[in-house]
Amino acid sequence: MVDRLPNLKIVGVTGSSGKTSTKDLIAQVLAPMGPTVAPPGSFNNELGHPWTVLRADENTRHLVLELSARGPGHIAHLCQVAPPHIGVVLNVGSAHLGEFGSREGIAQAKGELVEALSEDGVAVLNADDPLVAGMAGRTKARVVLVGEDSTAELRATDIELDEQARASFKVNGVPVTLGVHGEHQVGNALSAVAVAMELGATLEQALEALSQARSVSARRMDVTTRADGVTVVNDAYNANPESVRAALKSLASMARAGGRRSWAVLGTMAELGDTHVSAHDEIGRLAVRLDISRLVVVGDAARPMHQGAHLEGSWGQESVLVPDADAAVALLRDELQPGDVVLVKASNSEALWRVAEELLNT
Numbered sequence: 001m002v003d004r005l006p007n008l009k010i011v012g013v014t015g016s017s018g019k020t021s022t023k024d025l026i027a028q029v030l031a032p033m034g035p036t037v038a039p040p041g042s043f044n045n046e047l048g049h050p051w052t053v054l055r056a057d058e059n060t061r062h063l064v065l066e067l068s069a070r071g072p073g074h075i076a077h078l079c080q081v082a083p084p085h086i087g088v089v090l091n092v093g094s095a096h097l098g099e100f101g102s103r104e105g106i107a108q109a110k111g112e113l114v115e116a117l118s119e120d121g122v123a124v125l126n127a128d129d130p131l132v133a134g135m136a137g138r139t140k141a142r143v144v145l146v147g148e149d150s151t152a153e154l155r156a157t158d159i160e161l162d163e164q165a166r167a168s169f170k171v172n173g174v175p176v177t178l179g180v181h182g183e184h185q186v187g188n189a190l191s192a193v194a195v196a197m198e199l200g201a202t203l204e205q206a207l208e209a210l211s212q213a214r215s216v217s218a219r220r221m222d223v224t225t226r227a228d229g230v231t232v233v234n235d236a237y238n239a240n241p242e243s244v245r246a247a248l249k250s251l252a253s254m255a256r257a258g259g260r261r262s263w264a265v266l267g268t269m270a271e272l273g274d275t276h277v278s279a280h281d282e283i284g285r286l287a288v289r290l291d292i293s294r295l296v297v298v299g300d301a302a303r304p305m306h307q308g309a310h311l312e313g314s315w316g317q318e319s320v321l322v323p324d325a326d327a328a329v330a331l332l333r334d335e336l337q338p339g340d341v342v343l344v345k346a347s348n349s350e351a352l353w354r355v356a357e358e359l360l361n362t
């Protein structure tokens with residue numbers, strides 16, 4: 001079908017974390033350049049992806065697609081449905097490690113995107129992730145590396161976060177401030193800039209559009225401040241070790257910048273296979289090292305997080321284990337003080353966004 005739309009440029013985005021966030025940034029940066037179609041939310045599998053493709057017509061100039069893989073061959077198949085001109089690979093993490101067995105297996109599957117590109121295509125690869133940068137050898141397309149690494153063609157330097165964890169930085173020396181929250185958005189933003197420049201924008205035009213971009217898919221670092229000054233960060237759409245680390249760092253920097261108490265309300269990260277216990281333990285320890293004031297671990301399956309926090313040792317910090325979301329809400333209603341910052345995050349299956357929503361309804 002898309003072969004009957006010769007003016008259409010298709011952008012495919014894959015990675016373990018940040019596909020939807022990056023798809024949303026790319027769509028907002030491309031919108032001023034011409035009619036752009038991108039799916040709502042996270043339409044990234046064998047159902048949602050073709051649904052989006054069918055939204056494109058002869059007026060559409062850009063189609064931005066999110067591609068996910070639960071096994072080998074999935075991304076190659078989606079690339080046959082709609083062959084991308086530009087492929088973006090964000091990162092290789094440990095989401096779905098249970099299904100793939102190893103990070104190398106995940107890299108193999110994600111790299112199917114760059115294998116599907118032709119000679120006149122472009123592969124946008126994360127210079128900071130060795131498994132992604134290593135995909136350069138698997139594509140006929142031209143490679144654009146992005147990241148903080150000195151090998152990056154589009155390079156972010158001088159990154160600073162404000163009291164709402166919005167990043168200001170320079171891209172090849174030109175300054176920009178993001179409207180979306182979290183340091184992890186820097187890499188996502190660089191990918192969006194690379195795509196826009198490939199499709200004809202100047203660096204300045206791309207950065208101007210980027211600075212206007214906002215969070216459009218819900219429950220991903222949604223930052224809301226209540227009348228009493230309590231800030232709730234709803235990042236409860238989903239969780240894996242990398243995205244929880246990114247969210248905890250954002251929380252820590254918000255608390256530090258504003259001299260505020262920080263709360264991390266964290267539930268289970270699903271689908272981690274054999275790494276379940278160690279991954280949860282690591283997150284508990286990280287919360288202590290980042291000096292998060294209170295850790296609230298929700299649900300018995302996440303217990304190793306609570307144990308990890310205790311083993312790491314804490315001064316003036318505390319970790320509590322509560323059985324469910326209702327108990328978390330009750331604890332927070334009792335103990336939150338004006339000015340506190342609360343992060344809420346867990347895998348989708350935990351529906352922990354209820355905690356954030358209830359806190360905002362009080």
Ligand SMILES: Nc1ncnc2c1ncn2[C@@H]1O[C@H](COP(=O)(O)OP(=O)(O)OP(=O)(O)O)[C@@H](O)[C@H]1O
Pocket residue numbers: 015016017018019020021022042044068090091182184185187188219220221235236237238239242243244246247
């Ligand atoms: N580059 C990144 N690195 C690490 N974490 C990120 C990155 N970008 C976004 N995140 C975090 O990961 C979580 C999921 O983000 P997003 O929905 O954009 O990812 P996704 O890859 O589309 O996920 P899914 O596979 O569930 O569709 C969010 O909570 C967000 O804060």
Ligand SMILES: [Mg+2]
Pocket residue numbers: 019020021041042043044066
């Ligand atoms: Mg998604």
